[in-house]
Amino acid sequence: MEISTPARGVHIPLITPFTGTGEVALDALERLAHELLDEGAAGLVALGTTAEVATLTTEEKQSVVDVVARVCRERDAPLIVGAGSNDTAASREALAALRKVPEAVAALTLVPYFTRPSEAGVIAHFTELAADSPVPLVIYHVPYRTGQELGAEALRKLGALPGIVGVKYATGALNASTADLMADPPDGFAVLAGDDVLFAPLLAMGARGGILASAHLATARFAELVRLWHAGDTTHEGDTTHEGDTTHEGDTAHARGLGHRLATLSAALFAEPNPTVIKGVLHAQGRIPSPAVRLPLLPAGPESISAALRVLDSLTR
Numbered sequence: 001m002e003i004s005t006p007a008r009g010v011h012i013p014l015i016t017p018f019t020g021t022g023e024v025a026l027d028a029l030e031r032l033a034h035e036l037l038d039e040g041a042a043g044l045v046a047l048g049t050t051a052e053v054a055t056l057t058t059e060e061k062q063s064v065v066d067v068v069a070r071v072c073r074e075r076d077a078p079l080i081v082g083a084g085s086n087d088t089a090a091s092r093e094a095l096a097a098l099r100k101v102p103e104a105v106a107a108l109t110l111v112p113y114f115t116r117p118s119e120a121g122v123i124a125h126f127t128e129l130a131a132d133s134p135v136p137l138v139i140y141h142v143p144y145r146t147g148q149e150l151g152a153e154a155l156r157k158l159g160a161l162p163g164i165v166g167v168k169y170a171t172g173a174l175n176a177s178t179a180d181l182m183a184d185p186p187d188g189f190a191v192l193a194g195d196d197v198l199f200a201p202l203l204a205m206g207a208r209g210g211i212l213a214s215a216h217l218a219t220a221r222f223a224e225l226v227r228l229w230h231a232g233d234t235t236h237e238g239d240t241t242h243e244g245d246t247t248h249e250g251d252t253a254h255a256r257g258l259g260h261r262l263a264t265l266s267a268a269l270f271a272e273p274n275p276t277v278i279k280g281v282l283h284a285q286g287r288i289p290s291p292a293v294r295l296p297l298l299p300a301g302p303e304s305i306s307a308a309l310r311v312l313d314s315l316t317r
């Protein structure tokens with residue numbers, strides 16, 4: 001298994017577009033994937049939460065992975081695939097299936113949800129998965145969805161395991177534990193922002209990038225924000241930012257302003273459950289055939305979509 005830290009930048013967890021009659025619109029997915037890479041996405045994520053993965057059949061999931069893998073192969077772009085659950089044995093099988101996806105550079109694997117094992121149990125889960133997986137793992141830490149808290153020390157232990165290359169950090173808030181982790185992450189361990197509105201502050205703390213549904217829109221501006229925060233890095237690719245790195249004063253002011261504006265966009269795009277507003281906006285732009293989502297999600301209301309379009313317009317003008 002080749003172990004490499006996820007690429008610096010914005011990785012986009014693709015929505016699953018549906019046709020007016022409810023089938024997966026694979027042609028629209030393929031077009032969208034190309035557009036996002038054209039606009040500066042560092043990589044793509046298939047089967048994230050944003051893909052409404054819980055509602056896709058096994059065949060649909062396979063088709064989605066096939067399409068996104070093809071795009072990544074054609075574009076030489078890194079592909080991360082969502083795989084795993086709160087059952088260790090089933091997660092091992094899901095990860096083993098990635099042997100058939102040579103384009104996958106990593107799996108995005110949730111901290112086991114709902115069961116609420118001890119911290120030691122979470123570490124045992126990931127130790128077993130990482131030992132066996134054909135691709136390295138990016139841990140998806142989202143305690144407000146999984147019900148499982150993990151402190152900086154536990155994340156450091158996980159990050160030090162061979163085969164674990166990063167975390168999608170979506171804790172809902174940045175706090176002392178975040179500062180602790182960001183001050184001393186394991187070598188080669190990428191912290192990727194997973195809370196869209198907190199992307200800019202986490203970049204300022206040293207995040208390598210993000211896995212952000214919001215970056216379906218204004219993709220180039222999200223990519224620009226990463227460049228701005230990493231402009232002064234003096235360390236080599238693969239390292240994290242260290243004390244003493246320089247960023248020009250003008251860049252910092254620009255980064256701060258852009259970060260605020262992108263946070264406003266993300267807030268508008270998350271005004272209703274993700275990815276309903278994003279789909280509404282992409283449909284209004286003519287980029288996907290329908291804004292449809294599958295139950296239990298309901299389509300976003302027209303006010304939310306118009307508000308997001310207004311913020312987007314002010315950002316791209």
Ligand SMILES: O=C(O)C1=N[C@H](C(=O)O)C[C@H](O)C1
Pocket residue numbers: 013045048049050051194195196211212213214274275
């Ligand atoms: O699918 C993902 O990956 C993401 N899901 C989050 C969510 O739905 O809450 C949002 C994040 O931007 C990426």
